[in-house]
Amino acid sequence: MTRTPGTSRKSGRAIPLAGRGVRLAFALPAAVIFAVFFLLPLLSVVREAADDHGAAFGRVLADPVFWRGVRGSLVLGTLAPAFSVLVGFLVALNLARLSERARAVALFAISLPLTFSGLVIAYGFILVFGRSGFVTLLLAKLGADPAVVGGFIFTPMGLGLAYSYYLIPRVVLVMLPVLTNFDRAQIAAARSLGANSFTAHLDILVPQVMPALITAFCLTAAVAIGAYGTALALVGTQVNILPLVLYSKISDAGSDFPAAAAISLLLMGLCCAVVGAAELIRARRAA
Amino acid sequence: MSVRFENVSFRYPGSTAGVFDIDLEIATGELLAVIGPSGSGKSTLLKLLAGFAVPDAGRILVDGRDVTDLEPHERALGVVFQSYALFPHMSLWRNVAYPLKVRGTPKAERRQRALDALARVGLAEFAERAPTSLSGGQQQRVALARALVFSPRALLLDEPLSALDAALRHGMRDEILRVQRGAGIATLHVTHDQEEALSMGDRVAVMHAGRLIQVAAPRELYDRPASRTVAAFVGHANLWDGEVRAPGRVVTRLGELACDTAGFEPGGRTCVLVRPEQVVPLAELPGAARPNVFYGRISEDRFLGAVRRCDLEVGSGLVRIETNIRTAIAAVSIPPEAIRLLPPDPTALHTGSLS
Amino acid sequence: MLATILYLLFLLAPIALLALGSVGETWTNTLLPSGFTGRWYAEVAADPSFQRAFLTSLKVVAATCILDMLIAVPLAYAIHASARRGVQAAARVVTLLPVATPELVLGFGFILVFSSDWLPWLGSIWLLIAAHVVVTLPYLLNILLSDMGHLRLDELERVAATLGAPFSSRFLDIVLPLIRHSLLAGLITVSAISIGEFQISNLIAGFLSRTYPITLLQAFYGATGFACAATIVLLVLAVLASAGGALTARAARG
Numbered sequence: 075m076t077r078t079p080g081t082s083r084k085s086g087r088a089i090p091l092a093g094r095g096v097r098l099a100f101a102l103p104a105a106v107i108f109a110v111f112f113l114l115p116l117l118s119v120v121r122e123a124a125d126d127h128g129a130a131f132g133r134v135l136a137d138p139v140f141w142r143g144v145r146g147s148l149v150l151g152t153l154a155p156a157f158s159v160l161v162g163f164l165v166a167l168n169l170a171r172l173s174e175r176a177r178a179v180a181l182f183a184i185s186l187p188l189t190f191s192g193l194v195i196a197y198g199f200i201l202v203f204g205r206s207g208f209v210t211l212l213l214a215k216l217g218a219d220p221a222v223v224g225g226f227i228f229t230p231m232g233l234g235l236a237y238s239y240y241l242i243p244r245v246v247l248v249m250l251p252v253l254t255n256f257d258r259a260q261i262a263a264a265r266s267l268g269a270n271s272f273t274a275h276l277d278i279l280v281p282q283v284m285p286a287l288i289t290a291f292c293l294t295a296a297v298a299i300g301a302y303g304t305a306l307a308l309v310g311t312q313v314n315i316l317p318l319v320l321y322s323k324i325s326d327a328g329s330d331f332p333a334a335a336a337i338s339l340l341l342m343g344l345c346c347a348v349v350g351a352a353e354l355i356r357a358r359r360a361a
Numbered sequence: 362m363s364v365r366f367e368n369v370s371f372r373y374p375g376s377t378a379g380v381f382d383i384d385l386e387i388a389t390g391e392l393l394a395v396i397g398p399s400g401s402g403k404s405t406l407l408k409l410l411a412g413f414a415v416p417d418a419g420r421i422l423v424d425g426r427d428v429t430d431l432e433p434h435e436r437a438l439g440v441v442f443q444s445y446a447l448f449p450h451m452s453l454w455r456n457v458a459y460p461l462k463v464r465g466t467p468k469a470e471r472r473q474r475a476l477d478a479l480a481r482v483g484l485a486e487f488a489e490r491a492p493t494s495l496s497g498g499q500q501q502r503v504a505l506a507r508a509l510v511f512s513p514r515a516l517l518l519d520e521p522l523s524a525l526d527a528a529l530r531h532g533m534r535d536e537i538l539r540v541q542r543g544a545g546i547a548t549l550h551v552t553h554d555q556e557e558a559l560s561m562g563d564r565v566a567v568m569h570a571g572r573l574i575q576v577a578a579p580r581e582l583y584d585r586p587a588s589r590t591v592a593a594f595v596g597h598a599n600l601w602d603g604e605v606r607a608p609g610r611v612v613t614r615l616g617e618l619a620c621d622t623a624g625f626e627p628g629g630r631t632c633v634l635v636r637p638e639q640v641v642p643l644a645e646l647p648g649a650a651r652p653n654v655f656y657g658r659i660s661e662d663r664f665l666g667a668v669r670r671c672d673l674e675v676g677s678g679l680v681r682i683e684t685n686i687r688t689a690i691a692a693v694s695i696p697p698e699a700i701r702l703l704p705p706d707p708t709a710l711h712t713g714s715l716s
Numbered sequence: 717m718l719a720t721i722l723y724l725l726f727l728l729a730p731i732a733l734l735a736l737g738s739v740g741e742t743w744t745n746t747l748l749p750s751g752f753t754g755r756w757y758a759e760v761a762a763d764p765s766f767q768r769a770f771l772t773s774l775k776v777v778a779a780t781c782i783l784d785m786l787i788a789v790p791l792a793y794a795i796h797a798s799a800r801r802g803v804q805a806a807a808r809v810v811t812l813l814p815v816a817t818p819e820l821v822l823g824f825g826f827i828l829v830f831s832s833d834w835l836p837w838l839g840s841i842w843l844l845i846a847a848h849v850v851v852t853l854p855y856l857l858n859i860l861l862s863d864m865g866h867l868r869l870d871e872l873e874r875v876a877a878t879l880g881a882p883f884s885s886r887f888l889d890i891v892l893p894l895i896r897h898s899l900l901a902g903l904i905t906v907s908a909i910s911i912g913e914f915q916i917s918n919l920i921a922g923f924l925s926r927t928y929p930i931t932l933l934q935a936f937y938g939a940t941g942f943a944c945a946a947t948i949v950l951l952v953l954a955v956l957a958s959a960g961g962a963l964t965a966r967a968a969r970g
Contacts, residue, residue, distance in 0.1 A: 091433070091873050092797040092883060100790035104853070107787060108810075111850045115825025116817070122828055164719035180720075182962050183727065189905070189954045191912030191929050197936055197947050198730025201737060206745045208733055239730070242723065293815060300818030303914040307933055317820050324824050324919065331828070338821040349816040353808075411878055433877035434886075440878040446871050450893045459889070460879035511880060 116342075123335035130332035140337065143319035146230045147299050147344075150315055154234035154241055155294040159287055161238065162245025169246070170253035177250075185247065187240040192303030199236045199308065203227040228309045236304055241294040248290040252283050285355050292352030296345045316341050363389050364410065364515050364547045369419035371409055380405050380571045383419070387515070387547040392538070393576075394550045394562030398594070402571040403551045407519050410549060412436050423514050434463075439508030443520040445500040447492035453479060453503055454488040460511040478506040482540065498529045505537065509544050516541060516548040522557060534561055555595050559583065567591050589632045589703050599635040599681050602705065604628070611702065614678030619652045620700035630705035637670070637683040639699035643692040655680065656692035734951065737944030749941070756945035766946065768924070769931035775841065776927060777910045780848040781903045784856050787849070789899065792860035793891060796869060807861065811854045819851060823919035830920070839922025847920060848910045855909060856902040863898035901964040908957035912950060 092100075123130055134140050165184070169177050187195065202208050205224035214220040226232040256279065264274035280287075302317035311322045320341060323334040364387040372379035380402040387393045395403045408414040410421060412433035420429040428436050447456050454475040461471035479485050482502035492500060501521060508516060521537065522530045538561055541548050552558050558565045559579040566576040567590075575587040586592035589600055603613040605625045611618045613633055625631050646656050657675035673680040673693055680693050738756055740749020760766050795807045826847060830838040837843040869891060876886045914929040921930055928950060935943045 091870070091877055091886070092793070096883060097794040097797055100794035103787045104791040107846070107849060107853070111826075111846045112813070112817075112822070115822055115829050117825075118828040119821065119825045161719065161723055165723050168717055168720040178966075182958070183724070186955060186958055187727070189908035189912065189958050191914055191932075191950055191954070193914055193929050193932055193936075194734070194912070194947050194951050194954070195730065197943060198734050200936075201733040201940075201944070202729050208729070208747060211745075211747050239726070296815050300815075300820065301915065302818075302820050303918070306918075307936060317818060320820060320824070324820075324827065334824060335828075338824050341818055342816070342821045345818055346816045349812055353812065411874075413874060432882075433874070434880050434882050436878070437880060438878060440875065442871065442875060444868070444871065446868075446875040448872060448876075448890060448894075449867075459876070459881070462889075463876075463879065463881040463885045507879065517878075 119335045119338050122332055123339050125332045125335075130330070130336040133330070134333050134336045134340070137333075139314070139319055140316075142314040143316040143337075146314040147316040150230045150234050150237070151295045151299040151344075151348075153231060154237040154298040155291045157234060158238040158241035158245050158294050159291050162242045162290065163249055163283075163287065165242070166246045166249035166253050169250055170256070181246070181250070185243050188243050190240065192240070192301065193307045195236060195239050196304045196307035199227055199239070203232070203235075228313065230313060230315065233305055233308065233313060233315070234298070236308060237298050237301070241297060244294055244297070245290040248293065249283070249286055252286040256282065285358070288355050289352045292348045292355070296348040296352075299348065300341065300345045316344075363387060363422075363424060364549065365422040365425075366406075366409075367420050367422065369409060369416045369421060371405060371414060371416045378402070378571065379417075380409070380568075383573060385566065385573060385576065387549060389547055390542075390545045391563045392541055392548040392550055392561060393564050393566060394552060394558035395566045395568060396552055396555050396558045396594070397568030399553060401568040403553075403568045404519065405571075406568070407440075407517050407549060407551050410515075411438060411440050411517055437511070437513050438515050438517055439511070439513035440517040441501075441504045441508050441519065441521045443523055445492075445497075445504040445524075447500055447503055447507075449492055452489050452491060453484065453495075456492060456503060457507045457510050460507065464511065474510060475506075478510040479503070481543070482506045482536070497525050498533060501525065501533060502536065505540055509540065512544075514546065516544065516546055518548065518550040518552075520552055521550070522552070522554070530557070537561070559595070565595075567594060569594075583636075585701065586634065586703065589634075592634045592703060597637050597681060597683065599633075599637060599640070599679075600703075601633045601678060603631050603633045603702075605631055605702075611700075615655050615675045615680065617652075618695065618697075618700060620697045620702065622702060625702055632703040632705050634701045634703055635680075635695055635699055637681040639696065640680060640682045640684075641694040641696065642682055642684050642686060642690040643694055644686075644688050644690065646692050651694070653695045653697060654692055655695070659690055731951065734944050734947050737940055738948045740941055740944075743940045753941070756939075756941040757949075759942055760946045760949065765926075765931055765934075766928070769926050769928045770949075772841065772925055773911055773928040776845050776848055777907050779845045780852060780910045781906055783845065783849045784853055784906050785899065785903060788853055788856040788860060788902075789892075789895070792857055792864060792895075793887070795857075795861060796864045807857070811858045811861075814851060814854050819915040820919070822850070823847070823916040826916070826920045838920060839925060841922075841925040844917060844921055844925055844927070847916045848913060851913060851916060852906040852909050856906050859898055859902035859905065860895060863895055867894050869894060897964060897967060901961045904957050904961035904964060908954050908961070911953050911957070 169180055172180065200207060203210060203224070204227060205220065207224060207227075210220050210224040213223050227236065260278050261274050264278045265271065269277060300317060302321050305313060305315060305318055306321065311318045316337065320334060320337045323329050323337065366383045366385040369383040370379070370381050378400065383406065385393075395406060397403045405414065409416055412428070412431060416429060420427050422428065423436065423438070448459065451459065454472060457478050458471040458475035461474060466474070476485060476488055479488055482505060484499060484502055484506070487495065487499070492503065495503065505521075518537070522533055525533060534557060550558070550561060559582070562579055564576055565579050565582050567574050567582070569590050575582060575591045577585075582591065583596055586595060592598045592600060601613040601615065603611045603618070605622050605627050606612050606617065607627050608622055609619055611620060611622060611631060611633060618633065643654070647654055655673075655675040657673045657680070659671050660674045660679075661672040663670045667685065668683050669685060669687065671682050671684075671690060673682060673690065682690065682693060684690075737743055737749055739752055739754065741751025741753045743749035795803055798804075826843065827838065829835060830843055872890055872894070873886050876890050881889065912929060913927070914933070917927045918930050918933075921927060932946050932950060935946045
C-alpha cells in the first residue's frame, strides 16, 4: 500500500502538479488533429448517409449484395476469431510455462505479424495455400484435387485462416498475462482431489480466464469484420464480405455515395458493438 | 525554522474524510511525530504542509510566513517519501544535487555539496552509482540527503521506515535523528508505528478521525493519555469502565479498586487505565484479603522471549499482564499509583455496559 | 507444445516461401522455385514506381513519427497528470478507436471531406501523413501512458516539486528523460505500422503520393519472383522495426 501524497484516488482538492492551463495546452494539438482528421470525416459520413433523409439505408437494406456481405462478414467475424482464440489460448498456455527468457523470445516471434502489412500476409498465403501453393501441391501429391485445396483460401473460411495469422498474436498478447498470473497450484489441488489433467483445466482454469477469452474474441472479431487489405490482395472484390462490398462502392466512380455512407455506418456500428462488449467485460472484471 | 498550522481544515470532496481544526506548532529543531490509525488524516497533514493539497480554511505558516497559497516548489521544504522516489535516470550525486540545480547553483559547487551531503550519510563512495543498485536502507539515506542538501526550512518524513525490514529500521531511526539534529530544523514525521513515534519524537501528536486528540511528550502521552482512544492506541493497556463509589474507591468489572479519584465526583462514570507491565503478578493468594488484589484463572499465556504476556480472567473481567517471571500466576496486585482514571468512554454511557 | 510448434510453422511458412521465392529463378507450378538469382531485387530497385513509392513511404514514416511525438508526448502527460476519472475514461476510448473504427470507413470520410472545394487536400502527401498520424497515435499514446504509470511518474514529479523544481524543470529534467526509452520504442512501433499501412493510404493517396504497399499490390499480378522480392523488402523493414522496438524496450527495463 502506498501512502504517498497525491497518489490517493480521492484527492480532489489535492492539486495536480501541472496546472489546468498547462494540461489544456498540452492536449490541444491532439484535440485539433482528432477533430479535423477523425471527427470531421466520420461526421461527414453520417451527413452523407442522412443526405436523402435515410433513403440510402432503405436502398442498402433492400440490396441482396449487402446482405450477402453481412453474411460473409458474420461468418468471417465468427470463425476467424474462434479459431484464433482456440490456437492463441493453447499457445499462450504453453508460453506461460516457459522460462522468462524463452517466453520473451517466443513472444517477439509471435508478435511480429502485428506489424506486418496485410499485403505481406496475403502474398505469403498465396505462396503457401494458393492454386499452385506449396501445401496445395504437396496435398496434390497425396491425391487431393488442387482445384479444391487451392480454392479454399479464396473462400470466407480460407480468408479466416489468413486473418488468423495476425489475429492469433493479439489473442496471445491478451491471454499471456492472465495465464502467467494464474496460480497453477489450483490445478495441482484439483488433480490431488481426483480430477484428471483435462477436467482440471476445464473446471478450474477455463472459468477463471473466461472473461479474458471473451475479450480476446471480441477484439479479434472487430478486426476481422473491419479489415479489407488482406482480403483485397487475396481475392480482389470477389468474396462477399461487408468491407469489400463497401470498398467496391467507394472505388467505383459515379457510384452511390449515400449508400456507401450507410454501409460505413452499419459496419462501424458492428465493430463498435463488438469492441464495446469487450470493454464492458473488461470493466466488470476490473471492478 | 518553525512550522505552524492555524485552524486548518480540509475535507476531501465527496467524502467526510479530511482533517479538521488543526492547531499545531513545531518549533525549530523539534521533531514532531504524528501517529494515528490509517485514514486518521496524518498523511493529509503532510500533504497540506508540502502543498499537494490546499486547506479549505485556516493557514499554514513556515518561519512565520504564510505559505498556504504557495506552490509545492516554492515552499523549500525537504520531503522524504515512503518509497524514497529517487530519480532512476540520475546517479546518486545528481539526485542529491538536483535541488541545487533548479536553484541555479554552478555545477562544480553543487557537485561538491552533493558529495558532502552523501558523505554525511556514509555513501560518498557510491556517488556515481544508479539508485536501483542500492539497498532500501541506502536509498533511504540518499533520499534524506537529497531532502536536506538545499537547507530546507522544515523536514517532512512520510512513513520513511515502513518499507524497510525490522532489523534495518532501528538503525535508521538513529540515523534520521542524527541527521535531523545536525540540520536543526522543524520536522514533521508521519508514521503508523507508535514505537517509532515514541522513540524519535520530541513530541507526539495523536490523530483520530481527522482531529488532533493529544499532542504531548512521549512519556507524558504514555503515562497520562488524555482519553481512552489515546490510551488504547499508544502502547498496550487494560481499560475498564467503572464508577466512582466514593473518594478513593472505584467499582469495575473486577471488583473494587482503591486509587486516587481526584477530579472525579462520587457517582460519576470513569475509565480505568492500568498498563500491563505495572500489574504485579502473584504466585499464590495472599493470606488475608488485601485491597486491589484479584485472583482468577490464566486464559492465555504467551512467551515472547524477554516478556511474557498473559491474560487473567477475574470474574467477568480480564487483566492483561506483562511480566518476566516464569512461574505460575494465581493472582495479581494492582498498585494504586499504577491506576489512572480517564474520562468515561462516551459510547459506554449509551450502552450501559457496566457490570 | 504441439500446438505451439504447429503454430510456429504456420507463422514461418509464408515468410520462408516469400524469401525462397524472392531469390528463385523460376517458380511456376512446382513445389519450390528452381535456380538462384538476385535479379528480382535488382529489378525492384531499378523500378521507377517502386523507387518513388519507397521514397514517399520514407517521407510519410518520418513525418508521422515527428508529428506523433510532438502530439502524443504532451497529450500523454496531460492525461497522466489529470487524476479525474472522466479524463482517464476518455483516454481509454481514444486508445480503442483504431480497433472500433475500420480504416476503410475513416478513409471514406477522408474522401468525403477532403475532396470538397473547401478542403481540397485529397491526394496530397500531407493528408496521407495526417491519416497515418491519426491511425498510429493511439498506439504511441498507449505505450507512453502505460510507461508513465509503471514509472510512477506522478510521484517522482512530486518529489521534484518539493525539491524546488518548477513545472518547466520537472518536465525537462524528470518527465522527458524518463520516458525517452518508451518514446523510442513507441516511435519504432509507429514506423512499423506506418510503413505497412495499406487500408487508408490506398483510398486517399494520389497517383504521385503512392506509398510502398500500394505499389506492392500492383506487383502481385506480375512475376512471382518480383512480387516476392518486393514483399520481402517490406517484411524486412517491419522485422527490423520490431527487433529495434523490442531491444529498446529491453534496454529501458534493464
